[in-house]
Amino acid sequence: MVVLGSGGPGADGRAGAAYVVLMDGEPRILVDAGPGSLVRLGEAHLDIKHLDTVLLTHLHADHAAELPGIVKARAVSARTDIDFRVFGPAGAQAEGDAAARFPSTSGYVELLFGKTGAFSYLADFAGTVHFTSEDLFAPGSAGRKGEPRVIQRIGGLVISAVAGHHRDAPAVIYRVDYQGKSITFSGDIDPQGHAALRRIAKGTDLLVFNAVVLDPPDAPPALYTLHTAPGDIGRIADAVGVRAVLLSHLSTSVDRSRERVSRSIGAHYPGKLQFAEDGMRIEP
Ligand SMILES: [Zn+2]
Numbered sequence: 081m082v083v084l085g086s087g088g089p090g091a092d093g094r095a096g097a098a099y100v101v102l103m104d105g106e107p108r109i110l111v112d113a114g115p116g117s118l119v120r121l122g123e124a125h126l127d128i129k130h131l132d133t134v135l136l137t138h139l140h141a142d143h144a145a146e147l148p149g150i151v152k153a154r155a156v157s158a159r160t161d162i163d164f165r166v167f168g169p170a171g172a173q174a175e176g177d178a179a180a181r182f183p184s185t186s187g188y189v190e191l192l193f194g195k196t197g198a199f200s201y202l203a204d205f206a207g208t209v210h211f212t213s214e215d216l217f218a219p220g221s222a223g224r225k226g227e228p229r230v231i232q233r234i235g236g237l238v239i240s241a242v243a244g245h246h247r248d249a250p251a252v253i254y255r256v257d258y259q260g261k262s263i264t265f266s267g268d269i270d271p272q273g274h275a276a277l278r279r280i281a282k283g284t285d286l287l288v289f290n291a292v293v294l295d296p297p298d299a300p301p302a303l304y305t306l307h308t309a310p311g312d313i314g315r316i317a318d319a320v321g322v323r324a325v326l327l328s329h330l331s332t333s334v335d336r337s338r339e340r341v342s343r344s345i346g347a348h349y350p351g352k353l354q355f356a357e358d359g360m361r362i363e364p
Pocket of ligand 1: 089142
């Protein structure tokens with residue numbers, strides 16, 4: 081895996097959340113598409129001509145705003161017909177409001193690349209570009225109950241997903257399994273998503289955990305309804321038996337308090353712990 085973006089929403093020198101998963105050395109899966117990740121993709125000298133699966137954890141701008149740029153880069157990389165498969169959460173409405181607070185993933189793709197979308201010209205700019213989008217875990221759907229399900233199986237590759245929780249933003253947790261190795265991406269997650277994360281991350285080799293807040297009371301209270309504190313990261317990593325944890329989506333406060341954060345996680349989880357950097361390569 082290559083970390084394209086290890087940062088959060090702030091303009092702090094890191095790209096927003098984004099990762100590329102390689103199979104047999106070939107970049108195949110993009111996980112999130114945070115701002116700045118296109119530059120990191122170039123710096124990593126990755127050949128993206130087979131990068132056609134996109135997993136979006138949620139539709140906040142720091143996770144999804146770079147998608148058009150990456151799609152265009154992929155289109156000009158090979159100039160062949162492309163069939164993107166984009167997975168992400170179903171949409172949501174604001175309480176008491178008919179307007180969509182978050183579009184569905186297929187709606188987002190349509191807003192960008194559809195016939196009346198902002199970048200409709202990309203459909204035949206360099207070969208045809210076609211999208212197959214899947215909206216995961218709509219309200220009332222079976223997956224909403226928190227059982228992981230396989231969303232893609234190609235050869236030895238298995239991608240599974242479960243509904244996460246990021247306050248009002250519909251969120252998805254992903255796990256990629258290939259040749260006996262696995263990586264799980266927590267996405268941005270608050271405590272209401274922990275049970276689902278424990279289920280899907282069981283025995284995973286690498287758990288990429290988004291680390292935004294310090295332990296209570298050292299972050300604004302509202303942030304604990306959006307994110308997971310280091311103590312809980314340690315508890316979850318230990319309970320599910322992961323081999324390594326990579327902290328990513330690092331806020332400035334977490335970045336400046338690495339020792340404290342490591343100690344808090346280490347109090348529960350004795351395994352390997354790393355802080356992500358843009359461009360970092362990790363073999364699970
Ligand atoms: Zn975020």
